[in-house]
Amino acid sequence: MRQRAVIAMALAGEPGIIIADEPTTALDVTVQVQIVGVIRDLQENHAVASVVITHDLGLVAELSERVIVMYAGRIVEETSVADLFDAPAHPYTRALLESRPSSTQDKARLASIPGLPPSSADAVPGCPFHPRCAFAQDVCKTDRPTLTRFDDGRAVACHFYQDILALCSKTAQAPTKQRRAQSDGDVVLKIEGLTKAFGHVKAVNGIDLELRRGETLGLAGESGCGKSTLARLAMGLLTPTSGKIEVNGRQLSGLKGRALRDARRDIQMVFQDPTSSLDRCMTIGAIIAEPMQIAGWDRNRIAAKTAALIKAVGQADHSLNRRPSELSGGQSVG
Ligand SMILES: Nc1ncnc2c1ncn2[C@@H]1O[C@H](COP(=O)(O)OP(=O)(O)O)[C@@H](O)[C@H]1O
Numbered sequence: 001m002r003q004r005a006v007i008a009m010a011l012a013g014e015p016g017i018i019i020a021d022e023p024t025t026a027l028d029v030t031v032q033v034q035i036v037g038v039i040r041d042l043q044e045n046h047a048v049a050s051v052v053i054t055h056d057l058g059l060v061a062e063l064s065e066r067v068i069v070m071y072a073g074r075i076v077e078e079t080s081v082a083d084l085f086d087a088p089a090h091p092y093t094r095a096l097l098e099s100r101p102s103s104t105q106d107k108a109r110l111a112s113i114p115g116l117p118p119s120s121a122d123a124v125p126g127c128p129f130h131p132r133c134a135f136a137q138d139v140c141k142t143d144r145p146t147l148t149r150f151d152d153g154r155a156v157a158c159h160f161y162q163d164i165l166a167l168c169s170k171t172a173q174a175p176t177k178q179r180r181a182q183s184d185g186d187v188v189l190k191i192e193g194l195t196k197a198f199g200h201v202k203a204v205n206g207i208d209l210e211l212r213r214g215e216t217l218g219l220a221g222e223s224g225c226g227k228s229t230l231a232r233l234a235m236g237l238l239t240p241t242s243g244k245i246e247v248n249g250r251q252l253s254g255l256k257g258r259a260l261r262d263a264r265r266d267i268q269m270v271f272q273d274p275t276s277s278l279d280r281c282m283t284i285g286a287i288i289a290e291p292m293q294i295a296g297w298d299r300n301r302i303a304a305k306t307a308a309l310i311k312a313v314g315q316a317d318h319s320l321n322r323r324p325s326e327l328s329g330g331q332s333v334g
């Protein structure tokens with residue numbers, strides 16, 4: 001319920017871009033399904049562009065048209081969701097897919113990727129994935145593969161991607177129906193050469209991406225690969241070490257004060273941990289109203305929308321004067 005509330009807050013100011021950082025990770029499966037429904041509704045009924053950050057490839061399949069797989073702060077593969085499942089071109093993507101639980105394969109143990117990701121791609125010579133890669137050759141220990149982009153929009157960073165692709169069975173089925181083709185709307189979020197260093201850790205290390213109006217992009221990778229850092233950079237909550245971020249054609253880096261707040265209106269974030277996103281000292285009414293205030297709405301419009309929202313979740317008006325902690329426990333809020 002808290003996660004539904006923070007998603008509703010992110011939407012209240014009618015932003016053009018939503019970044020959802022592991023929106024279902026803390027939830028049980030039934031609630032996950034509901035949250036997926038909420039995000040789907042957004043995609044279908046509002047022209048919102050979204051980035052869904054997750055380590056859950058099932059969620060990527062369910063919600064996105066396009067996916068970027070990150071490893072140690074870098075992009076290792078970018079592809080359509082159909083190709084991700086039918087023909088993964090990077091060994092890391094393949095390994096992630098193989099470590100998903102399967103309802104048809106009767107394996108005693110779940111496949112896993114040996115070892116741990118490095119704290120930073122630069123800490124490993126050659127390909128950052130080579131110590132864990134089943135396909136690694138000598139060249140991988142010394143030569144870093146660059147991200148090669150192809151005409152069909154795919155991109156992959158591996159010396160041997162052709163061999164990996166040749167292994168893919170063309171008859172393999174994507175787990176969900178084909179989503180709509182890549183959107184041709186305006187570019188609403190554009191990131192170029194983005195890097196963020198925390199001391200010697202390069203949490204985000206040279207990322208390029210584009211998000212178009214009405215499109216949903218999945219961003220997948222193990223814990224610590226830099227997904228949340230990328231999201232915070234895109235929101236202007238962190239300052240990049242280098243690189244460019246454009247929201248609706250406006251350069252985010254370098255903006256301060258009012259100009260930054262204006263630019264941020266159009267991009268909203270759903271944080272991984274909903275509990276800490278709700279200020280216990282504020283009333284529910286004040287929490288719901290805050291994003292609309294930030295969006296610059298007048299008092300009457302805010303009051304009307306707040307009342308409509310609280311009604312829409314089946315709560316009485318007096319709930320607006322209460323605090324989040326008072327809604328916990330067995331109380332039904334939806
Ligand atoms: N504020 C910070 N200070 C220092 N290191 C950080 C900070 N935030 C993230 N990191 C480091 O950056 C890397 C990427 O973290 P994060 O973006 O949170 O990964 P993910 O969301 O993919 O799990 C990790 O090694 C993490 O420890």
Ligand code: SF4
Nearest residue numbers: 127130133140158159
């Ligand atoms: S470049 Fe080599 S080590 Fe890196 S992913 Fe490809 S095969 Fe594996």
Ligand SMILES: [Mg+2]
Nearest residue numbers: 021227228272
């Ligand atoms: Mg994270």
